Amino acid sequence: MPEPHPSTAPGPGRDQALDRLARAAYSLSAADSRLRGRATRTPGTLSLTHARALRALAETGPLSIGQLAAATETTGAATTQLVNGLAAAGYVTRERPADDKRSVLVALTDTGRRHHRERQAALAEALDTTLTQYDTTALDAATDVLRQLAAIYDRL
Secondary structure (H helix, E strand, O other): OOOOHHHHHHHHHHHHHHHHHHHHHHOOOOOOHHHHHHHHHOOOOOOHHHHHHHHHHHHHHOOOOOHHHHHHHOOOOHHHHHHHHHHOOOOOOOOOOOOOOOOEEEEEOOOHHHHHHHHHHHHHHHHHOOOEEEEEEEEHHHHHHHHHHHHHHHHH
């Protein structure tokens, strides 16, 4: 059986590194809460959930509430509330398909599409500028760690 890599072996150094990661994850969660607060107080500000919804709609086209809930990783009730806010801001519309008057599709408006593109460009620029010292390998590792953290949070 192979020996664990020294940096992954149990011990005080690894415990401290995991503690720093947990604290950074708490900080990320707090930053998300602050962003959600700004989104409720400042017109044009998007929470991460709003941004995920606009991105999903931009990438796939109109979606039902259930499909949008799956794409944004939220509940149907929360997605209905999310759509209400996005519709009030003029970013999405609700459309009834001609062949099914019971369902509703959520679609981006031109304003929503423009806001999504602007948000994505600002995010890409911020990531590129702020994370310039990290190579592709480090960025891929960070991506993996964030995905693993999301899975851990889902299990808590």
